[in-house]
Amino acid sequence: MTLRLGDxxxxxxxxxxxxxxxxxxxxxxxxxxxxxxxxxYTPVCTTELGYTAKLKDEFERRGVKAIALSVDDVESHKxxxxxxxxxQNTTVNFPIIADQDRKVSELYGFLHPNxxxxxxxxxxxxxxPNKKVRLIITYPASTxxxxxxxxxxxxxxxxxxxxxVATPANWQQGEDVVIVPSLQDETxxxxxxxxxYKAVKPYLRLTPQPDKD
Ligand code: BEZ
Numbered sequence: 001m002t003l004r005l006g007d008x009x010x011x012x013x014x015x016x017x018x019x020x021x022x023x024x025x026x027x028x029x030x031x032x033x034x035x036x037x038x039x040x041y042t043p044v045c046t047t048e049l050g051y052t053a054k055l056k057d058e059f060e061r062r063g064v065k066a067i068a069l070s071v072d073d074v075e076s077h078k079x080x081x082x083x084x085x086x087x088q089n090t091t092v093n094f095p096i097i098a099d100q101d102r103k104v105s106e107l108y109g110f111l112h113p114n115x116x117x118x119x120x121x122x123x124x125x126x127x128x129p130n131k132k133v134r135l136i137i138t139y140p141a142s143t144x145x146x147x148x149x150x151x152x153x154x155x156x157x158x159x160x161x162x163x164x165v166a167t168p169a170n171w172q173q174g175e176d177v178v179i180v181p182s183l184q185d186e187t188x189x190x191x192x193x194x195x196x197y198k199a200v201k202p203y204l205r206l207t208p209q210p211d212k213d
Contacts, residue, residue: 003109003136009034009127010107016095017077021067024131031064031154032127035145036110036120040072040080044122045145047163049096050088051147060153063129069097069104071120116141126153128161163210164192174212179205 003009006183009032011024026032034082035044035052052066072080077096085091096103097104099120105111110120124145126135134157156167165177180202183189189197 003125003133005136008135009125009131009133011172012104012107014104015074015098015100016067017074017081017098018095021095021097025126025207026067027131031062031129031131033059033064033066033150034069034108034127035066035124036069036105036108036139037122038069038116038119040076041083044081044142045070046084046087048144048147049092050084050090052094053084053090053092054133055147055151056093058151062158064154066094067097067196068094069099069110069120071099071102071105073100074098075156093144112138124150126150126157159209159211165207165210174204174209177209179207
């Protein structure tokens, strides 16, 4: 199956390091980050999962639940989690799906046979509270993902949903944002952006980040 932006993220039930997971039940009304990695006991993945565990407070602040996946089994995951905790100086605080039968990997397109015949690729999907897919990325096995960038994307998506703004290139928290082109009503513009905005071009309107003082 090819998953695309805007699709409904498919539900599934699968074994994990924390018991059987029903994905929708796990997500509840939260945002979700589902990320696959090639295999347990590999160096890059060890650092990625350790770093993700350290972002617990950042995920909670944004209403995001993280869940990892590989095609290794539960016992392997449990042993590896001990290694992650030890070497990355953290405590893994999210489930790792044990997708031995590749059911979830098939559903989410995490198998790229021309890259690897046996393991999942390094993909990540952001899912919103309506269960819509909002971001899909796939990295090479040898490149660890930038999880600060994932947080930045969540911030951007939440700003768009809540305030009708988008974020420009390399945007960081606190910097100006752009008003979505579809918003043209003068009354709504005044209500939403009391600090005003600068129209560099009619289609490029900059305004201070709305949820900052
Ligand atoms: C890994 O840690 O997953 C990895 C490291 C080097 C090459 C490919 C994968």
